[in-house]
Each structure stands twice: as structure tokens, then as C-alpha cells.
Amino acid sequence: MNTNVNEAGEKMYYFLNNKIDLNSSGIEHAEIKRLKLFQEFNVNAKIVTFGYDRFAHRNIKSYGLTDDDYINMYDYFAGTIKFKSRVMTIDQLPLPKFAKKVRTGNGYEIYDESRKTMIINLLTNSRQLDTVEYLNGDGDCTKKDLYDFRGFLSVTQFYGTNSKLMEVEQFHKPDGTIYCETSCAKRPDFLAVTNIQLTDVDGTLYSLMNLGQAFTIMLDHLNKADTTSGEKSTFISDRSNITNLPMLNMKTKARKIEHFHNIHFRDYWDPMNSPLTYPSIANTDQLRKTSIVVVPTEKQAKDMRERLQTRVPIVAIPVGIVPKSQLQAPHISMKQRTNGKIIAVARLDYQKRLDDAINVFTKVYQKNSNLTFDIYGYGNDGDNGKEEKKLRELVKTLNMENVIKFKGYVQDVNKVYDDAQLMILSSRYEGAPLCIVEAQSHGVPVISYDINYGPSDLIQDNKSGFLVPDGNTKLLEQKIEQFFGDKKLRENLSQGAYENAKRFSPEGVWQYWDKFVINQNKIIK
Template identity: 60%
Template sequence: MMYYFLNNRLDANSSGIEHAEVKRLKLFKQKGVPAKIVMCEYNRLAHRNLPLYEMTDDDYVNMFDFFAGTVTFPAKVVTVSDLSIPDEYQIREVDNGYEVYNGNRKTMRITMFPNGSVDTIDYFNGDGNHTKQEFYDTRGFKSMTQIYDTADGHLIYEQFYRPNNTVYYETSYEKRPNSYPATNIQLTDTHGKLHSLMNTGQAFTIMLDELNEQDGDEISTFISDRSDCSNVPMINMKTPARKIEHFHNIHFRDFWDPSSPITYPSISNNELLSKTDLVITPSQRQADDMTKRLRTQVPIVSIPVGIVPDKQLNTRHIPMSERTPGKIVAVARLFYEKRLDDAINAFAKAYRENPTLSFDIYGYGNGRDGLKEEKMLKQLVKNLGLENVVQFKGYTQDMETVYNTAELLVLSSRYEGAPLAIVEAQSHGVPVIAYDINYGPADLIQDGQSGFIVPSGHVDDLAAKIKEYFANPALMEQLNEGAYQNAQRFSGDSIWKEWEKYVINA
């Protein structure tokens, strides 16, 4: 039986959900159970990112690759000389690429990947307006073209290509008073049938059904990990399959109120929910809340998402004496829901009494809103005069070094589902002080043994625990060892027993 883990995209700087999926994929492979990660968004860079997660093409299926026939594809380099540029045009080398001219008129702008292969090509008309852009897959073929309205520059049309330059997917956009929504999708499936669709979710359902058909008569299991984009497409599958919704976040609107409106149609709509075979949450507390709220016959169970590899569980314990004195870390996206301003304010209060402390924040900002939260946080640090001791480190793949040198992790989120950073930190002997929120910290931290839980939003309490912790070296050593011990609960074997109980052998 094949297991598919459904999501939207795999980037170099992915979120905790993707990291949880990758950990689960490795666990399934370790136990000899076939599984793949399936993504629904166009991502021409994904195959370059796979090695970052110790994955190969055999572990990954993207919807656009599936329909293009490029799930596996031998990589090649496409150079400027491979492009169809008229001989009379002049090619001028510029930073990161080339510009192409017909006399004095610029016709093209070509950017290159670091390996010397074509990345994108921009085209310009006689008036100098940007008319279209071509995007190349990192494996060396043109995979998508966007065409723009020269009046205001908005996107009006997209075409997606197979390596032989034939089109299999097209999206049309139309101008509305305040937006430019996609109004139609034309998809040619793997059987050559043409579908006229309204959204990518419908295309994803078609892909999942065709993927399921390729597995033959055996019933495959589909596990949706990205609630807002893969739940409903999975539920709408027409072929026989086992369908599991795996939540990684709160399921209601107001983070402080589990009785507030449910945010996902896949569970708020009883008809959709009834087509689901199982719902998984990362914590028992959320499973209990969801069970009380939904009153459904569909089983709702809890399986932790944090999985600690045996290698890490068996590694030498690093005592506080070998760590950077006073080093506090936070591992979180610089987003509103992470409430890092509370962590910074709490640190400021502790730092006034203990100037040996420092605070490193690892995570990326939200480019979609112009890095609003990141800018606010950096201004707060500046206003507090803490620029020399509070550092924004960005996203890093080398979390092992971060955890092995830290003495404390702080988590101040407004809400979570299952913060992987807590499990990862404890597995490296780093105690955690966290807000008591929906959901995660209370399930993952043994209060007083591997860290502390403080009331949500109480900055003074958070600061007091930080001060108490660093004022007591014996307590630090005790919690250091307690963190290592608590991580044993999340060994691969322990988590696998839960998967066997609720999914594999069910």
C-alpha cells in the first residue's frame, strides 16, 4: 500500500509542516512502508531543493511535473547559445545574465542560474513595455510562460509546458475592480483529455485520482497535511482511497477561543467531513477539543509530529558548561502569529538584570506583506537599545549547531499546532520556556522538568522565568538533562507505534 502526504510546495526555507512531513517520510522509509510527498503548486526549483531534505525524485511528486511527464527528468544545462535568438541581434553580458538588442531596442533580458543554465527570459515590445516572461526549470527546460497587459503590467495569461514545448496547462486572468483573479484553467490530463476548470484544487483532484489509478487495485492512503489547500481536493477524489486529514494548526478562527467559528470547510461541512476516514491532530488536547466540537462518527486521534532520529537520541549529552553562556534562541517565522515582540520584551526585562544574556532569532519574514512584522520587530529591538544582543539570524539549515550551543529556547506564539522547535530543542538538551497556548507546548514540555509553561500573553511571567532559570545554574543543569530525557518520548519507534495503531494496522 502506498502512502501519499499532500501539501502545497517544498521550498529551501520551508515551514514546520514541510519539515514534519519530511520527518514522517523518513520514518516510513525506515520502517519499509512506501510513501511519497505530493505537492500541488507549480515549483520549478523544487528538484534543486530535494537534497536539502535528503530526498530524491523517488520521494516527491509535483502536480505540474505529473501532468508534464517530468516527475523524473535528466538535468541538463541550457545556455544562451541554445536559445532561438536572431543572428543580427546583439547579446550583451550584464549582471547575472544578458540583455538582447535589435539595434538600440532592448528585446530580451535573460537571467541565469548559478550553474550557467537559463533561469528566466523577459520580453519587451517596441515601446519598452514588459510583455511576457519565460521560466525555466532548474533541470533545464522551459516550464512556464506568463503574459502581461502592457497597459498596467498585470498578469493575464499563463501557459505551462512539457519539455517538448507542448502546452498541458493554461490559466486565464481577468481584471476585476480590486483584483485579477484566475477565471479559467485548461488542463490536459495524462490520458489526453481536456478539462475546463475553475481552480487549481479541481486540477489537484484530477491528479490525485490519476496517481491513485496508477497504483492499481490496491487501496492507497492519502494524508492531507496542508488544511487550506489539499483537504478538499483529496476529499473530492472519485477513485477508491483512504483519506486522512492531518491538522498542523488550530482549526478555529479566534486563537484564544476553541468555540469560535471553524475555519476549514473540510470539517465544518458535514458532507465533506463524512467522506474522510480519519482526522489526525498533533496533540491530545486538540483532538479532545475537536471531538467535542464536531460530534462526528469520523475518528479523531492524536499522533505527535515531532520525530527525533535514533542518532540524535543516542548522541553525547552536551552540558551547559560547553554551551554559549546566556544564549537564548527563538526558532519561528517572523509572522504576527509568532508574537516575537513578547519574546523580545521579556528578554529585555531579563537582560536588565543579567547583561550576560543574548537572544538569537532564527526565521524568515513574510514577503507577501512587505515584511511588516519583521520591520516592526527590528524597530522594537532598536527602540529598546538591544541591537548588540538581539540578532535576527534569518533561516538556516544548520539547526544542529544552533541548538548545541544554546542554553534556552523561548516560544511566545499566539497559537500553534505542534511547534517542532520544542521537540528539536529538547532533543539537543535545550530547555524551553513557552506560553500555554492552543496547541502544543503543554503536550510537548514537561513543566518543571524539561522547561516551563507560563500563561499566554503574560510577558512579565515569561521574563520572570527567564531570570529564574539563568539565576540558578543547578536548575539549568537539571532542565538540560530533563530536556534530553523528555525527547525520548518522541523517538521514531514511539511515534511509529501510534502510526501503526491508528493508520498502518487499522
């Protein structure tokens, strides 16, 4: 049994997710803020992830996390939750003595006389191995080794000679032992995992149909290890479509909480009649296994209670948390900021309706050429960058490329907020956008459409920003003009934003977790 996770046998709170990327979304940022909140109040908690990521332990450090804060499923079965980094270079590969090495921009090409047999890639500005590709006589890759950035062979992928698609994937422990092998087959629109051979930490060999079953096995192990005085640990699923079913399928008794970060129905304008988007609440048997449902706002909690008519408690807990250091930071006046600087912090996604913001800003700019608009966020891989391309084309068509700038993803947006005078949120729907709380904590007023859900709970209308009826571009335009036409209003709303952010202090948010989750630990099983 793996005993390096929680040797003290203490009760834990596990936050379940898919991955922690360098450019994580609001869900991951909210989860990390929650982890630090639990730590501040001396409650044991860890983030547990489902997806394979050989750079995960590098990524978490960029958020101020350590290996003690994080458990990944593949790390768990490989025994590498805590693995001391080492340097693994090309010199450690068992290359033939007669092989010719040719240095390339980021690695080497290996030749057997004139035939290229291998391509070796190194991590950027490093001697550390990244990937090794093995080529057949036709120059096609038939095998690929992927190295964990900590310095060990992590995965070997095998590709079909004719299909050139990955057919088998083997996962290695640092000593070379294969602990997991997945078989894949081509489907019309994707590559499907058809079978998984998993060797558990206790040596048990499983034949599984999907990786969710492997995740369930690991969660049960974590729960068994944490049992103390008859009490079980708590699992909180933050990615409903990925981690919720594996959590509900656990065989050991535990508290199972589903945390929604977005709306729970398909048609964003119709919460009472639109089809539910998550099986975990649409399926009565799944919902019955859930101990608590957590949503970000009371309005969503009310709608969900009315819609589901369930005995499962549905509670609202804010996701935005403002650290004490920010609450105590000196206030930055409007005159200290870049004059006319407007920002949006949002993914370049259909949901965010940034075309509205761009069109409205363009109209306001015709009357006030001192304004600029910076958009911070990355494109959506799910639509192959279609929305991003559309937005960039719109800006080009409007001839606003010198005024409207796409700034991409920025990990630390504190400087961005400190320099901005106003933020616009034009989304079609939300759960509770973190950017509103973050902006207000830096004294940036927010003008937002009044949508489901979040803005009306987070913004104090006419005090810390403005709420505009959903889709009312004319009024949105008028509010921006009003804001920049009145110096006193700008300062008042900025101070109102600073004041409103106090509601989301660690103590303010912790009282919700304490009331609905921590102190309910012995009541809800």
C-alpha cells in the same frame, strides 16, 4: 497513462502539500520527518505537491529527498517527475544572426540595432538559462519564458500591453508541447485564474475552473495506478486550505485523512465557541468524506471531538520525531555552550508574539548583562513584512540591537541548538511546535506560555522546562531569572530535556501511526 510513478502497483501513502521551499515552515518539516519515518519502517510513501515550482527538485535535495520521494502536479502532467538535468544556454536560443548581445551582471541584453528586444537572465554562477523577457517598442515586457532549473522551457507568460498584467500562462513539456494553459483576469485585490485548459496524461482535454480540479484529476490517476488486491491507497492532506477539497473530490475510492498542524478555530482563546476556520470540518458534507482526522496533541483531539460530535475518528499523533542519530549523540553540558545564550525559533509573525519575548528579555538583561537573545525565523509575506518591521523597530527603540539579533532562516538548526542554553516560546497559539521537540533533543530546556496547543504535551514542567500561564510576562521574566541564577537547575533541566525527547523516538511515534492509520487500513475505507 503515466506509469513512471508507482509501476509496482503497491499501496501508497501520499502526503499532500502546496510546495517544498528552501525556507519551508514547520508543516513541511513535519511532513518530511514523517516521510523518513515511513521509509524507516518500510511503508511506501511520497510527498505530493500542488503548486508550480521550477526549483522544486533542487529544493527537495536540501532536505535529503530524491525524485523518488516527490510528485508535483505540474511534473506529473508534463511527464517530468524524473527528468535528467541538462544544461540549456543562450547558445540554444534561436536568436537572429544580426542580434547584438550585451553581457550584463547576470545574463544578457539583446538588441536589434539600438532597440532592446530581450533580457536574458541566467541562474546565479551558471550558464543555465533562468528567464527570458521579450520587450515591445515601449520597452515593456509582453512575454516571459521561465526555465526549469533542470534545463527546459517550463512556462511562457503573456502580459497585456496596457495592463502590464499576466493574462495567459502556458506550461510546456520538455519537447515544447503545451499541456496546460491558464487564462487570468484582474480582480480588485488579486489576479484570478478564470479558465484552465488541461491535456491529461491520457490525451483527454479538460476545461477547468480552478487548479484544484486539476489536482483531483492527478490524485485519481495515482490512486488508480496503485490499486492492488482491491485495496486503495491513503491520501493525507497537510495543507487543509489548499489540498483538502481536491482530495475529498476524488472520484475513486481511497482513504482520505486530514492532518491539522495548527488550531482549528478562529479565536485562539475560545476552542468551544469560536468559529471554525476550515470548511473541511465546518461543512458536514465535507467532513463526512474524511476517513480520519489527525491532530498533533490529545488535548486538541479531545476539544475537536467535543466540538464536532462526529463519527469520523479524531486521533492524536505526535508530529515531532527525533532521529536515532540525535538520541544517541553525546550530551552537551551547559558549560560547553555559549554562556547566557537564549534563542527563539519562530516565524516573525503576529501568531508568535515575539514582542513579549523581546520585552521580557530586555528586563532580564538589565539584571544580567551576560545574556544574549538570537531569533531564528523569516518574515511573513502575508503581511508584507509588517510584523518583522515592528519587531526590528522595537529592538531599536529598546536600544538592544547589539544583544538581540535577528538571524533569519537557517536550514540546519542543529548547531544553533547545540550552542544554546535556553529557548523561549511566546506564541499566542500553536498546533505542536516542532522547535520544542527539536530543542529538547539537543538538551535545550524550553520556557513556554501554556497555550492551545502543544507546550503542555511536549514540555515536562520543572523537568525539561517551564510552563507559564498564557501572557504572564512577569512570571516568564521570573523563570528566566531563576534559570540563569541556578547552575544546578540549568544542568538538571538540560538532562530532563534530553530524557523527555526520547518519547519522540521513531519507534515511539511510529506506534501511533501503526495503531491509528497503518493497521486501520482494512477497517476504514
